[in-house]
Amino acid sequence: MRKAILLIFGGxxxxxxxxxxxxxxxxxxxxxxxxxxxGFNFFANNIQPARTAQIISILLAGLVIPEMFVDPNATYxxxxxxxxxxxxxxxxxxxxxxxxxxxxxxxADQMNRSDLKRRTEKTMKAYLVxxxxxxxxxxxxxxxSHLLGFIIILAxxxxxxxxxFLVLIFKFRTIDETDHQQISMEG
Amino acid sequence: xxxKFLLLGLLIIVLSSIGNSIYFNAQQLxxxxxxxxxxxxxxxxxxxxxxxxxxxxxxxxxxxxxxxGKTFHLQxxxxxxxxxxxxxxxxxxxHHALREIFIYFNEPSVREIQLPFSFNDMTxxxxxxxxxxxxxxHVNVKKPSQFEKxxxxxxxxHYGSGSDGRAIESKQFHESAQIESxxxxxxxVKGDFEVKLNTAKGTTKQEWREEINKSKNHPIxxxxxxxxxxxxxxxxxxxxxxKIEQGKQLYIYTQxxxxxxxxxxFRAQLNGTTDQGESFAIPLLLHEDPNLSSKDIQxxxxxxxx
Numbered sequence: 001m002r003k004a005i006l007l008i009f010g011g012x013x014x015x016x017x018x019x020x021x022x023x024x025x026x027x028x029x030x031x032x033x034x035x036x037x038x039g040f041n042f043f044a045n046n047i048q049p050a051r052t053a054q055i056i057s058i059l060l061a062g063l064v065i066p067e068m069f070v071d072p073n074a075t076y077x078x079x080x081x082x083x084x085x086x087x088x089x090x091x092x093x094x095x096x097x098x099x100x101x102x103x104x105x106x107x108a109d110q111m112n113r114s115d116l117k118r119r120t121e122k123t124m125k126a127y128l129v130x131x132x133x134x135x136x137x138x139x140x141x142x143x144x145s146h147l148l149g150f151i152i153i154l155a156x157x158x159x160x161x162x163x164x165f166l167v168l169i170f171k172f173r174t175i176d177e178t179d180h181q182q183i184s185m186e187g
Numbered sequence: 188x189x190x191k192f193l194l195l196g197l198l199i200i201v202l203s204s205i206g207n208s209i210y211f212n213a214q215q216l217x218x219x220x221x222x223x224x225x226x227x228x229x230x231x232x233x234x235x236x237x238x239x240x241x242x243x244x245x246x247x248x249x250x251x252x253x254x255x256g257k258t259f260h261l262q263x264x265x266x267x268x269x270x271x272x273x274x275x276x277x278x279x280x281x282h283h284a285l286r287e288i289f290i291y292f293n294e295p296s297v298r299e300i301q302l303p304f305s306f307n308d309m310t311x312x313x314x315x316x317x318x319x320x321x322x323x324x325h326v327n328v329k330k331p332s333q334f335e336k337x338x339x340x341x342x343x344x345h346y347g348s349g350s351d352g353r354a355i356e357s358k359q360f361h362e363s364a365q366i367e368s369x370x371x372x373x374x375x376v377k378g379d380f381e382v383k384l385n386t387a388k389g390t391t392k393q394e395w396r397e398e399i400n401k402s403k404n405h406p407i408x409x410x411x412x413x414x415x416x417x418x419x420x421x422x423x424x425x426x427x428x429x430k431i432e433q434g435k436q437l438y439i440y441t442q443x444x445x446x447x448x449x450x451x452x453f454r455a456q457l458n459g460t461t462d463q464g465e466s467f468a469i470p471l472l473l474h475e476d477p478n479l480s481s482k483d484i485q486x487x488x489x490x491x492x493x
Contacts, residue, residue, distance in 0.1 A: 087204050091197050098193050132196045139204040142211045142244075145281045 005173040007039030016162055028068055033061035049102035056096045063089060094131050104172055111175050123168050130161045214282040215242050220491055223324035227372045227453035229331040230297055234262040234289040237323060238477055243284040247313040248274045254309045259296055262289035272314060280481050292328050303329035325373055340467045344395050345407045352443035352475050355407050359389055359436050364461040366429040371455050379447055380473060383440040384429050385420025415442045443475045448483050451475045
Protein backbone atom coordinates (compact mmCIF):
# COMPACT_ATOMS: atom_id res chain seq x y z
CA MET A 1 0.00 0.00 0.00
CA ARG A 2 2.79 2.37 0.94
CA LYS A 3 4.39 1.76 -2.46
CA ALA A 4 1.13 2.37 -4.35
CA ILE A 5 0.46 5.65 -2.55
CA LEU A 6 4.03 6.79 -3.18
CA LEU A 7 3.66 5.95 -6.89
CA ILE A 8 0.50 8.07 -7.12
CA PHE A 9 2.19 10.87 -5.18
CA GLY A 10 5.39 10.69 -7.26
CA GLY A 11 3.51 10.63 -10.55
CA UNK A 12 1.44 13.70 -9.64
CA UNK A 13 4.57 15.47 -8.37
CA UNK A 14 6.20 15.00 -11.79
CA UNK A 15 3.10 16.44 -13.45
CA UNK A 16 3.00 19.33 -10.96
CA UNK A 17 6.64 20.32 -11.49
CA UNK A 18 7.32 21.98 -14.80
CA UNK A 19 10.96 22.45 -15.72
CA UNK A 20 11.32 23.57 -19.28
CA UNK A 21 14.47 23.71 -21.37
CA UNK A 22 13.80 25.43 -24.68
CA UNK A 23 10.10 24.85 -24.06
CA UNK A 24 10.70 21.09 -23.63
CA UNK A 25 9.28 19.76 -20.37
CA UNK A 26 12.22 17.84 -18.84
CA UNK A 27 9.98 16.21 -16.21
CA UNK A 28 7.70 14.60 -18.75
CA UNK A 29 4.02 14.79 -17.82
CA UNK A 30 3.04 11.58 -19.69
CA UNK A 31 5.61 9.69 -17.61
CA UNK A 32 4.00 11.11 -14.46
CA UNK A 33 0.56 9.85 -15.48
CA UNK A 34 1.97 6.41 -16.39
CA UNK A 35 3.43 6.19 -12.86
CA UNK A 36 0.08 7.14 -11.26
CA UNK A 37 -1.65 4.55 -13.47
CA UNK A 38 0.66 1.88 -12.03
CA GLY A 39 -0.09 3.18 -8.53
CA PHE A 40 -3.88 2.94 -9.00
CA ASN A 41 -3.48 -0.70 -10.07
CA PHE A 42 -2.98 -1.69 -6.43
CA PHE A 43 -6.49 -0.53 -5.48
CA ALA A 44 -8.25 -1.09 -8.77
CA ASN A 45 -9.72 -4.49 -7.86
CA ASN A 46 -11.31 -3.40 -4.60
CA ILE A 47 -12.08 0.29 -4.87
CA GLN A 48 -14.23 1.57 -7.72
CA PRO A 49 -12.91 5.23 -7.77
CA ALA A 50 -9.39 3.83 -8.22
CA ARG A 51 -10.49 2.07 -11.38
CA THR A 52 -12.02 5.26 -12.78
CA ALA A 53 -8.92 7.26 -11.78
CA GLN A 54 -6.77 4.70 -13.57
CA ILE A 55 -8.70 5.10 -16.81
CA ILE A 56 -8.53 8.90 -16.63
CA SER A 57 -4.84 8.65 -15.85
CA ILE A 58 -4.18 6.58 -18.97
CA LEU A 59 -6.21 9.06 -21.05
CA LEU A 60 -4.20 11.96 -19.64
CA ALA A 61 -0.88 10.19 -20.28
CA GLY A 62 -1.74 10.15 -23.96
CA LEU A 63 -3.38 13.56 -24.07
CA VAL A 64 -0.51 15.51 -22.53
CA ILE A 65 2.14 14.30 -24.99
CA PRO A 66 1.91 17.53 -27.07
CA GLU A 67 2.15 19.57 -23.88
CA MET A 68 5.77 18.43 -23.47
CA PHE A 69 6.69 20.56 -26.45
CA VAL A 70 4.28 23.46 -26.08
CA ASP A 71 4.40 25.70 -23.04
CA PRO A 72 0.81 26.45 -22.00
CA ASN A 73 2.00 29.78 -20.63
CA ALA A 74 3.21 31.04 -24.00
CA THR A 75 0.76 33.50 -25.50
CA TYR A 76 0.28 31.81 -28.86
CA UNK A 77 -1.27 28.82 -27.16
CA UNK A 78 -4.24 30.88 -26.04
CA UNK A 79 -5.47 30.82 -29.62
CA UNK A 80 -7.71 28.55 -31.60
CA UNK A 81 -7.62 24.82 -31.06
CA UNK A 82 -4.86 24.98 -28.49
CA UNK A 83 -7.31 26.83 -26.30
CA UNK A 84 -9.66 23.84 -26.30
CA UNK A 85 -6.81 21.36 -25.97
CA UNK A 86 -5.63 22.95 -22.71
CA UNK A 87 -9.22 23.23 -21.54
CA UNK A 88 -9.57 19.48 -22.08
CA UNK A 89 -6.39 18.76 -20.11
CA UNK A 90 -7.55 21.05 -17.28
CA UNK A 91 -10.98 19.41 -17.08
CA UNK A 92 -9.60 15.87 -17.13
CA UNK A 93 -7.06 16.66 -14.42
CA UNK A 94 -9.82 18.11 -12.22
CA UNK A 95 -11.87 14.94 -12.77
CA UNK A 96 -8.80 12.85 -11.92
CA UNK A 97 -8.32 14.79 -8.68
CA UNK A 98 -12.02 14.21 -7.88
CA UNK A 99 -11.60 10.42 -8.11
CA UNK A 100 -8.33 10.47 -6.18
CA UNK A 101 -10.17 12.26 -3.37
CA UNK A 102 -12.92 9.59 -3.48
CA UNK A 103 -10.21 6.91 -3.31
CA UNK A 104 -8.58 8.58 -0.30
CA UNK A 105 -11.95 8.92 1.48
CA UNK A 106 -12.64 5.25 0.82
CA UNK A 107 -9.20 4.30 2.19
CA ALA A 108 -9.69 6.42 5.31
CA ASP A 109 -13.08 4.79 5.76
CA GLN A 110 -11.66 1.26 5.46
CA MET A 111 -8.96 2.04 8.00
CA ASN A 112 -11.46 3.67 10.38
CA ARG A 113 -9.55 6.93 10.29
CA SER A 114 -12.43 9.40 10.62
CA ASP A 115 -10.00 12.27 11.28
CA LEU A 116 -8.27 11.69 7.95
CA LYS A 117 -11.62 11.21 6.25
CA ARG A 118 -12.87 14.57 7.50
CA ARG A 119 -9.67 16.30 6.50
CA THR A 120 -9.82 14.74 3.02
CA GLU A 121 -13.45 15.78 2.54
CA LYS A 122 -12.64 19.36 3.53
CA THR A 123 -9.59 19.49 1.28
CA MET A 124 -11.63 18.04 -1.58
CA LYS A 125 -14.28 20.73 -1.32
CA ALA A 126 -11.73 23.55 -1.18
CA TYR A 127 -9.67 22.03 -3.99
CA LEU A 128 -12.57 21.62 -6.40
CA VAL A 129 -14.03 25.07 -5.68
CA UNK A 130 -10.67 26.83 -6.17
CA UNK A 131 -9.86 24.86 -9.34
CA UNK A 132 -13.32 25.65 -10.70
CA UNK A 133 -12.80 29.40 -10.27
CA UNK A 134 -9.31 29.31 -11.74
CA UNK A 135 -10.47 27.41 -14.81
CA UNK A 136 -13.53 29.64 -15.20
CA UNK A 137 -11.54 32.85 -14.90
CA UNK A 138 -8.95 31.54 -17.34
CA UNK A 139 -11.62 31.24 -20.02
CA UNK A 140 -12.13 35.01 -19.77
CA UNK A 141 -8.44 35.89 -19.89
CA UNK A 142 -8.36 36.05 -23.71
CA UNK A 143 -10.96 38.80 -23.70
CA UNK A 144 -10.40 40.78 -20.53
CA SER A 145 -6.82 41.90 -20.17
CA HIS A 146 -7.13 43.63 -16.80
CA LEU A 147 -8.02 40.33 -15.14
CA LEU A 148 -4.30 39.60 -15.01
CA GLY A 149 -3.79 40.68 -11.39
CA PHE A 150 -6.76 38.59 -10.33
CA ILE A 151 -5.47 35.58 -12.25
CA ILE A 152 -2.07 35.88 -10.57
CA ILE A 153 -3.68 35.82 -7.12
CA LEU A 154 -5.79 32.80 -8.09
CA ALA A 155 -2.76 31.08 -9.62
CA UNK A 156 -0.95 31.40 -6.28
CA UNK A 157 -4.04 30.04 -4.52
CA UNK A 158 -4.06 27.18 -7.03
CA UNK A 159 -0.40 26.46 -6.40
CA UNK A 160 -0.97 26.25 -2.64
CA UNK A 161 -4.05 24.05 -3.17
CA UNK A 162 -2.06 21.65 -5.36
CA UNK A 163 0.65 21.43 -2.70
CA UNK A 164 -1.93 20.77 0.04
CA PHE A 165 -3.41 18.03 -2.18
CA LEU A 166 0.01 16.41 -2.72
CA VAL A 167 0.85 16.60 0.99
CA LEU A 168 -2.47 14.93 1.79
CA ILE A 169 -1.74 12.03 -0.58
CA PHE A 170 1.76 11.76 0.89
CA LYS A 171 0.24 11.44 4.36
CA PHE A 172 -1.74 8.37 3.27
CA ARG A 173 1.47 6.38 2.67
CA THR A 174 1.51 5.25 6.31
CA ILE A 175 -2.23 4.79 6.78
CA ASP A 176 -2.11 1.00 7.11
CA GLU A 177 1.17 0.94 9.12
CA THR A 178 -0.06 3.34 11.82
CA ASP A 179 -3.12 1.17 12.02
CA HIS A 180 -1.02 -1.94 12.65
CA GLN A 181 0.94 -0.10 15.31
CA GLN A 182 -2.24 0.94 17.03
CA ILE A 183 -3.54 -2.63 16.94
CA SER A 184 -0.30 -4.10 18.25
CA MET A 185 -0.16 -1.48 20.98
CA GLU A 186 -3.70 -2.31 21.94
CA GLY A 187 -2.82 -6.00 21.84
CA UNK B 188 -19.03 16.30 -3.09
CA UNK B 189 -21.59 14.96 -5.50
CA UNK B 190 -20.53 14.06 -9.01
CA LYS B 191 -23.34 16.10 -10.55
CA PHE B 192 -21.99 19.32 -8.97
CA LEU B 193 -18.60 18.57 -10.46
CA LEU B 194 -20.11 17.92 -13.88
CA LEU B 195 -22.20 21.09 -13.66
CA GLY B 196 -19.08 23.12 -12.83
CA LEU B 197 -17.17 21.58 -15.73
CA LEU B 198 -20.09 22.29 -18.05
CA ILE B 199 -20.06 25.95 -17.00
CA ILE B 200 -16.33 26.13 -17.75
CA VAL B 201 -16.79 24.56 -21.21
CA LEU B 202 -19.68 26.89 -22.10
CA SER B 203 -17.75 29.91 -20.86
CA SER B 204 -14.75 28.86 -22.91
CA ILE B 205 -16.84 28.49 -26.07
CA GLY B 206 -18.52 31.85 -25.48
CA ASN B 207 -15.24 33.58 -24.89
CA SER B 208 -13.72 32.01 -28.00
CA ILE B 209 -16.59 33.21 -30.16
CA TYR B 210 -16.30 36.73 -28.77
CA PHE B 211 -12.52 36.66 -29.14
CA ASN B 212 -12.71 35.59 -32.78
CA ALA B 213 -15.26 38.28 -33.55
CA GLN B 214 -12.82 40.89 -32.30
CA GLN B 215 -9.95 39.81 -34.54
CA LEU B 216 -8.87 41.90 -37.52
CA UNK B 217 -8.33 40.18 -40.86
CA UNK B 218 -5.84 42.79 -41.91
CA UNK B 219 -3.74 45.25 -39.96
CA UNK B 220 -5.37 48.66 -39.71
CA UNK B 221 -3.06 51.55 -40.45
CA UNK B 222 -3.83 54.96 -39.04
CA UNK B 223 -4.07 57.88 -41.44
CA UNK B 224 -0.71 59.55 -41.87
CA UNK B 225 -0.32 62.98 -43.44
CA UNK B 226 3.36 63.37 -44.08
CA UNK B 227 5.48 65.53 -46.32
CA UNK B 228 8.94 64.13 -46.14
CA UNK B 229 12.29 65.17 -47.52
CA UNK B 230 14.65 62.40 -48.59
CA UNK B 231 17.34 61.87 -45.96
CA UNK B 232 15.35 63.06 -42.96
CA UNK B 233 14.87 60.70 -40.02
CA UNK B 234 12.95 57.50 -40.88
CA UNK B 235 9.19 57.94 -41.23
CA UNK B 236 7.10 56.27 -38.59
CA UNK B 237 3.86 54.49 -39.50
CA UNK B 238 1.43 53.26 -36.87
CA UNK B 239 -0.91 50.34 -37.22
CA UNK B 240 -3.31 48.29 -35.16
CA UNK B 241 -3.09 44.53 -35.25
CA UNK B 242 -4.40 41.64 -33.19
CA UNK B 243 -2.54 41.59 -29.89
CA UNK B 244 -2.05 37.82 -29.84
CA UNK B 245 -0.91 37.73 -33.45
CA UNK B 246 2.86 37.96 -33.37
CA UNK B 247 3.35 38.50 -37.10
CA UNK B 248 5.91 41.16 -37.82
CA UNK B 249 6.19 43.29 -40.94
CA UNK B 250 9.41 42.44 -42.77
CA UNK B 251 9.25 44.93 -45.62
CA UNK B 252 6.78 47.05 -47.54
CA UNK B 253 6.18 47.79 -51.21
CA UNK B 254 5.18 51.30 -52.20
CA UNK B 255 4.23 52.02 -55.82
CA GLY B 256 5.77 48.65 -56.68
CA LYS B 257 9.14 49.40 -55.07
CA THR B 258 10.43 47.47 -52.08
CA PHE B 259 11.47 49.32 -48.95
CA HIS B 260 13.19 47.57 -46.10
CA LEU B 261 12.36 48.69 -42.63
CA GLN B 262 14.59 50.54 -40.27
CA UNK B 263 15.31 48.24 -37.36
CA UNK B 264 13.61 49.45 -34.24
CA UNK B 265 14.50 46.55 -31.97
CA UNK B 266 14.94 47.35 -28.34
CA UNK B 267 17.47 45.64 -26.13
CA UNK B 268 15.14 43.00 -24.70
CA UNK B 269 13.00 42.75 -27.78
CA UNK B 270 12.49 39.42 -29.52
CA UNK B 271 13.81 39.96 -33.07
CA UNK B 272 10.92 38.12 -34.75
CA UNK B 273 8.09 39.63 -32.76
CA UNK B 274 6.57 43.08 -33.07
CA UNK B 275 6.75 45.50 -30.18
CA UNK B 276 3.47 46.71 -28.73
CA UNK B 277 3.51 50.45 -28.08
CA UNK B 278 0.11 50.32 -26.42
CA UNK B 279 -1.92 47.23 -25.64
CA UNK B 280 -5.69 47.11 -25.69
CA UNK B 281 -7.82 44.10 -24.80
CA HIS B 282 -7.66 42.49 -28.24
CA HIS B 283 -5.44 44.79 -30.23
CA ALA B 284 -2.08 46.43 -30.02
CA LEU B 285 -0.69 49.62 -31.50
CA ARG B 286 2.52 48.87 -33.37
CA GLU B 287 4.89 50.86 -35.54
CA ILE B 288 7.24 50.51 -38.48
CA PHE B 289 9.97 52.86 -39.63
CA ILE B 290 10.61 53.41 -43.32
CA TYR B 291 13.83 55.12 -44.27
CA PHE B 292 13.59 57.18 -47.44
CA ASN B 293 17.27 57.87 -47.93
CA GLU B 294 19.48 58.25 -50.99
CA PRO B 295 20.09 54.52 -51.65
CA SER B 296 16.46 53.46 -51.17
CA VAL B 297 15.01 56.08 -53.53
CA ARG B 298 17.84 56.04 -56.08
CA GLU B 299 15.75 54.59 -58.91
CA ILE B 300 12.59 56.46 -58.06
CA GLN B 301 11.42 59.66 -59.68
CA LEU B 302 11.07 62.40 -57.05
CA PRO B 303 8.79 63.71 -55.81
CA PHE B 304 6.42 60.80 -55.38
CA SER B 305 3.31 60.33 -53.37
CA PHE B 306 1.33 57.38 -52.07
CA ASN B 307 -1.94 56.61 -50.27
CA ASP B 308 -1.46 52.91 -49.72
CA MET B 309 1.24 50.33 -49.46
CA THR B 310 1.55 46.57 -49.28
CA UNK B 311 2.97 45.21 -46.06
CA UNK B 312 4.69 41.82 -46.04
CA UNK B 313 4.66 39.82 -42.82
CA UNK B 314 7.21 37.30 -41.62
CA UNK B 315 4.52 34.59 -41.71
CA UNK B 316 4.40 34.91 -45.50
CA UNK B 317 1.14 36.86 -45.71
CA UNK B 318 0.78 40.34 -47.08
CA UNK B 319 -1.89 43.00 -47.06
CA UNK B 320 -2.62 46.17 -48.98
CA UNK B 321 -3.35 48.94 -46.52
CA UNK B 322 -4.44 52.57 -46.72
CA UNK B 323 -1.98 54.81 -44.91
CA UNK B 324 -3.30 58.33 -45.52
CA HIS B 325 -1.30 60.58 -47.82
CA VAL B 326 2.47 60.79 -47.95
CA ASN B 327 4.62 62.95 -50.21
CA VAL B 328 8.32 62.28 -50.53
CA LYS B 329 10.43 64.96 -52.17
CA LYS B 330 14.00 66.04 -52.73
CA PRO B 331 15.66 67.81 -49.84
CA SER B 332 15.32 71.53 -50.35
CA GLN B 333 17.05 74.29 -48.47
CA PHE B 334 14.78 76.87 -46.98
CA GLU B 335 15.86 80.36 -47.97
CA LYS B 336 16.45 82.35 -44.81
CA UNK B 337 16.15 86.11 -44.91
CA UNK B 338 17.56 87.26 -41.57
CA UNK B 339 17.32 90.93 -42.50
CA UNK B 340 13.51 90.63 -42.47
CA UNK B 341 13.03 88.59 -39.27
CA UNK B 342 14.98 86.51 -36.78
CA UNK B 343 13.64 83.66 -34.69
CA UNK B 344 13.02 84.02 -30.97
CA HIS B 345 10.99 81.50 -28.99
CA TYR B 346 10.08 78.05 -30.12
CA GLY B 347 8.12 75.40 -28.29
CA SER B 348 6.02 72.39 -29.18
CA GLY B 349 4.04 70.11 -26.97
CA SER B 350 2.50 66.67 -27.12
CA ASP B 351 -1.02 68.13 -27.23
CA GLY B 352 -0.82 69.32 -30.82
CA ARG B 353 0.30 72.85 -29.98
CA ALA B 354 3.39 74.68 -31.25
CA ILE B 355 4.41 78.26 -30.58
CA GLU B 356 7.12 80.35 -32.15
CA SER B 357 7.97 83.99 -32.21
CA LYS B 358 9.85 86.08 -34.78
CA GLN B 359 11.42 89.48 -34.28
CA PHE B 360 10.64 91.65 -37.34
CA HIS B 361 13.25 94.13 -38.57
CA GLU B 362 11.05 95.52 -41.31
CA SER B 363 7.38 96.31 -41.56
CA ALA B 364 5.61 93.56 -43.44
CA GLN B 365 2.39 91.68 -43.83
CA ILE B 366 1.47 88.02 -43.85
CA GLU B 367 -0.74 87.27 -46.82
CA SER B 368 -1.33 83.58 -47.11
CA UNK B 369 -0.89 80.17 -45.62
CA UNK B 370 0.32 77.32 -47.84
CA UNK B 371 -0.59 73.80 -46.82
CA UNK B 372 1.16 71.01 -48.72
CA UNK B 373 -1.63 68.44 -48.32
CA UNK B 374 -5.19 69.22 -49.29
CA UNK B 375 -6.66 66.75 -46.76
CA VAL B 376 -5.34 68.47 -43.65
CA LYS B 377 -6.74 71.94 -44.36
CA GLY B 378 -9.43 71.74 -41.69
CA ASP B 379 -7.32 69.83 -39.20
CA PHE B 380 -5.33 72.67 -37.72
CA GLU B 381 -5.57 76.36 -36.94
CA VAL B 382 -3.07 79.20 -36.91
CA LYS B 383 -3.28 82.23 -34.63
CA LEU B 384 -1.17 85.34 -35.04
CA ASN B 385 -0.40 88.01 -32.50
CA THR B 386 2.17 90.80 -32.25
CA ALA B 387 3.89 91.85 -29.06
CA LYS B 388 6.61 94.28 -28.02
CA GLY B 389 9.85 93.53 -29.80
CA THR B 390 12.98 92.38 -28.05
CA THR B 391 16.66 92.57 -28.84
CA LYS B 392 18.57 89.30 -28.70
CA GLN B 393 19.93 90.27 -25.30
CA GLU B 394 16.52 91.18 -23.90
CA TRP B 395 15.18 87.88 -25.20
CA ARG B 396 17.92 85.91 -23.43
CA GLU B 397 17.29 87.80 -20.22
CA GLU B 398 13.61 87.05 -20.50
CA ILE B 399 14.37 83.34 -20.71
CA ASN B 400 16.86 83.46 -17.83
CA LYS B 401 14.53 85.38 -15.53
CA SER B 402 11.58 83.09 -16.21
CA LYS B 403 11.22 80.04 -13.97
CA ASN B 404 10.64 77.49 -16.73
CA HIS B 405 10.27 79.22 -20.03
CA PRO B 406 8.38 82.41 -20.90
CA ILE B 407 6.08 80.65 -23.36
CA UNK B 408 5.24 77.76 -21.05
CA UNK B 409 1.97 79.31 -19.79
CA UNK B 410 0.96 79.80 -23.42
CA UNK B 411 1.62 76.13 -24.14
CA UNK B 412 -0.73 75.11 -21.34
CA UNK B 413 -3.47 77.68 -21.90
CA UNK B 414 -6.72 76.86 -23.63
CA UNK B 415 -6.55 77.50 -27.37
CA UNK B 416 -9.42 79.98 -27.19
CA UNK B 417 -7.66 81.95 -24.44
CA UNK B 418 -4.49 82.56 -26.43
CA UNK B 419 -4.07 86.20 -27.49
CA UNK B 420 -4.47 87.13 -31.13
CA UNK B 421 -6.86 86.12 -33.87
CA UNK B 422 -7.18 83.20 -36.24
CA UNK B 423 -5.26 83.78 -39.43
CA UNK B 424 -7.38 83.70 -42.56
CA UNK B 425 -6.00 84.12 -46.06
CA UNK B 426 -8.53 86.78 -46.98
CA UNK B 427 -7.22 89.34 -44.51
CA UNK B 428 -3.49 90.13 -44.60
CA UNK B 429 -1.93 90.43 -41.18
CA LYS B 430 0.22 93.55 -40.68
CA ILE B 431 3.40 93.59 -38.60
CA GLU B 432 5.20 96.82 -37.69
CA GLN B 433 8.95 97.08 -37.79
CA GLY B 434 10.53 96.19 -34.43
CA LYS B 435 7.58 94.14 -33.22
CA GLN B 436 7.61 90.48 -32.42
CA LEU B 437 5.22 88.15 -34.22
CA TYR B 438 3.81 85.22 -32.23
CA ILE B 439 2.58 82.25 -34.26
CA TYR B 440 0.45 79.63 -32.56
CA THR B 441 -0.53 76.42 -34.30
CA GLN B 442 -2.98 73.89 -32.94
CA UNK B 443 -3.74 70.50 -34.44
CA UNK B 444 -7.28 69.20 -33.89
CA UNK B 445 -6.81 66.56 -31.22
CA UNK B 446 -10.10 64.80 -31.90
CA UNK B 447 -8.53 63.31 -35.00
CA UNK B 448 -6.71 60.02 -34.83
CA UNK B 449 -4.45 61.07 -37.68
CA UNK B 450 -0.69 61.40 -37.69
CA UNK B 451 0.81 64.61 -38.97
CA UNK B 452 4.33 65.51 -39.96
CA PHE B 453 4.66 68.26 -42.53
CA ARG B 454 5.60 71.87 -42.95
CA ALA B 455 3.02 74.55 -43.66
CA GLN B 456 4.22 77.98 -44.67
CA LEU B 457 3.16 81.54 -43.97
CA ASN B 458 3.86 83.78 -46.97
CA GLY B 459 4.33 87.52 -46.70
CA THR B 460 5.75 90.63 -48.29
CA THR B 461 7.66 93.48 -46.70
CA ASP B 462 6.62 97.08 -47.25
CA GLN B 463 9.63 97.29 -49.58
CA GLY B 464 8.04 94.58 -51.70
CA GLU B 465 10.32 91.70 -50.81
CA SER B 466 8.61 88.38 -50.34
CA PHE B 467 9.46 85.99 -47.52
CA ALA B 468 8.14 82.83 -45.88
CA ILE B 469 7.90 81.40 -42.39
CA PRO B 470 7.89 77.57 -42.23
CA LEU B 471 5.69 75.96 -39.59
CA LEU B 472 6.40 72.40 -38.53
CA LEU B 473 3.25 70.47 -37.72
CA HIS B 474 3.78 67.22 -35.90
CA GLU B 475 1.44 65.05 -33.90
CA ASP B 476 1.78 61.46 -32.65
CA PRO B 477 -1.09 59.25 -31.55
CA ASN B 478 -2.51 58.97 -28.10
CA LEU B 479 -5.37 56.59 -28.67
CA SER B 480 -7.84 55.42 -26.08
CA SER B 481 -9.51 52.04 -26.17
CA LYS B 482 -12.64 53.79 -27.44
CA ASP B 483 -10.72 55.41 -30.31
CA ILE B 484 -9.47 51.98 -31.35
CA GLN B 485 -12.98 50.53 -31.33
CA UNK B 486 -14.28 53.45 -33.38
CA UNK B 487 -11.46 53.20 -35.90
CA UNK B 488 -12.11 49.50 -36.40
CA UNK B 489 -15.83 50.07 -36.75
CA UNK B 490 -15.28 52.90 -39.25
CA UNK B 491 -13.00 50.77 -41.43
CA UNK B 492 -15.20 47.72 -41.22
CA UNK B 493 -18.16 49.46 -42.82
